[in-house]
Amino acid sequence: DAGITQSPRYKITETGRQVTLMCHQTWSHSYMFWYRQDLGHGLRLIYYSAAADITDKGEVPDGYVVSRSKTENFPLTLESATRSQTSVYFCASSSRGGNTEAFFGQGTRLTVV
Amino acid sequence: RKEVEQDPGPFNVPEGATVAFNCTYSNSASQSFFWYRQDCRKEPKLLMSVYSSGNEDGRFTAQLNRASQYISLLIRDSKLSDSATYLCVVKRNTPLVFGKGTRLSVIA
Numbered sequence: 001d002a003g004i005t006q007s008p009r010y011k012i013t014e015t016g017r018q019v020t021l022m023c024h025q026t027w028s029h030s031y032m033f034w035y036r037q038d039l040g041h042g043l044r045l046i047y048y049s050a051a052a053d054i055t056d057k058g059e060v061p062d063g064y065v066v067s068r069s070k071t072e073n074f075p076l077t078l079e080s081a082t083r084s085q086t087s088v089y090f091c092a093s094s095s096r097g098g099n100t101e102a103f104f105g106q107g108t109r110l111t112v113v
Numbered sequence: 114r115k116e117v118e119q120d121p122g123p124f125n126v127p128e129g130a131t132v133a134f135n136c137t138y139s140n141s142a143s144q145s146f147f148w149y150r151q152d153c154r155k156e157p158k159l160l161m162s163v164y165s166s167g168n169e170d171g172r173f174t175a176q177l178n179r180a181s182q183y184i185s186l187l188i189r190d191s192k193l194s195d196s197a198t199y200l201c202v203v204k205r206n207t208p209l210v211f212g213k214g215t216r217l218s219v220i221a
Contacts, residue, residue, distance in 0.1 A: 033208060042213035043157070043200070050207065058208060090156055092209075101147075102209055104156035 003027075006091050006105035013112055019078045021108045023091030031094045032074040033102065034058075034066065036087040043090065049074055081112045116140055117212035119201050125218045130191045134215045136184040136201030145204035146177055148186050150197045151214065157200055160186075191219045 004025040013019050023032065034046040035058075045058030047066040055066050063085060065077045074093075078085055088109050094102040119136045126132045138146075146163035161168065163175040163184055174187040184201055196219045201212035 031207060035211075040213070043211040045208050045210070048208050101159045104158070106156050 004091060004093050004103050004105045006089075006108050008108060009106065010109045011111070013081050013110070015081060015083060015112055017081050019081050019110065021076045021078075021089055021091075021110070023074045023076070023105060025072055025074075025093045025103075027093065027095070027103075028071055029093035029095050029103075030071070031096065031102075032068065033092040033094075034064070034074070034076045035090045035092065036060065036085075037090060037107075038087050046076065046089075078110075081110075083112050086110060086112045115212075116210050117201055117203055119212040119215050121213060121215060123216040123218055125220060126191055127220055128191055128193060130219075131187065131189045132191055132217065133188075134186045134199055134201070134217075136186075136212055138182050138184070138201075138203045138210075140203070140205055141179075141182060143182075143203040143205045143210075146175075146184050147202040147204070147209070148173075148175060148184075149200040149202055149211070151200055152197050157211075160199070188217075191217075193219050193221060195219050 007022045033048040035043045037043045044060050049055045049068040088107050090107050091105040092102045148160040149157040150160045151157040163177045167176045172189045176185045198214040198216045200214045202209050
């Protein structure tokens with residue numbers, strides 16, 4: 001199916017482990033984004049990418065790494081997971097930086113124990 | 114001060130009521146404005162863009178006041194299916210900046 005998909009949908013991991021959340025879009029959108037959503041904070045931008053091999057930090061980048069070797073994929077890696085990274089993670093994409101809609105994946109619910 | 118501020122609610126209204134949500138943004142360089150809707154445990158989806166002249170989409174009306182840095186959303190004739198969290202969103206350069214959302218519950 002066309003669209004933007006995230007995997008896994010649910011993940012439980014232990015403190016200190018490395019975790020990678022996957023995001024794949026089939027529209028060839030230039031821009032891709034990672035947000036996390038927590039009660040009391042709303043959606044906060046972690047990293048974004050304007051094109052393959054171009055990434056930029058958002059509001060809360062510490063503890064996360066991203067890469068974009070292909071336009072359609074934008075994985076997010078937690079290098080050493082902490083309990084404070086327990087959250088719902090949303091990936092999004094948009095066709096360009098202008099007044100265009102951003103489409104979101106269904107989210108990954110990550111719990112760090 | 115947060116870049117985008119909204120009243121978190123909840124707003125509990127009966128079916129058929131008119132309800133209005135307000136949002137303020139702090140950065141005058143913000144370029145584009147949106148309302149997104151998010152259902153419980155789902156991803157946000159675009160409800161409507163907000164234009165300077167104001168715009169309407171069925172029962173929904175959005176207004177923008179750049180001088181006051183203020184955005185509003187009016188929902189007329191509320192339906193049970195309108196129950197959701199409404200996110201005020203502004204765009205400055207590329208990424209979208211989200212407010213924390215206003216929760217609406219429409220009651221039968």
